[in-house]
Amino acid sequence: MSPRARLKKFFDTASRSKLMIYACVLGLIALALMSWSLFDQGWIPVMVAMSVGQGIGTLSLVLFLAIAIIDLRRAEFRPSLPPNRGKPDDD
Numbered sequence: 001m002s003p004r005a006r007l008k009k010f011f012d013t014a015s016r017s018k019l020m021i022y023a024c025v026l027g028l029i030a031l032a033l034m035s036w037s038l039f040d041q042g043w044i045p046v047m048v049a050m051s052v053g054q055g056i057g058t059l060s061l062v063l064f065l066a067i068a069i070i071d072l073r074r075a076e077f078r079p080s081l082p083p084n085r086g087k088p089d090d091d
Helices: 003-013 016-039 043-074
Strands: none
Touching: 003 043, 016 043
């Protein structure tokens, strides 16, 4: 199966609520790691925050963007303006 077909299958079958839960949990974990580096200024917490925390936070952002793409693919777009019906007869 090609990567494009796998991605299409993922966007068609993914559960938005589960992805949102994963994105939120990963975001909170990344926030905790980055906050740890603020309170303990040793080199290990700073390196963990800059590498692991940023990686986890980026994964959280990617999951959130996947949710937005899934919503846009499922959305029904309607025109914002009503169709032009012409002039009324009494003019």
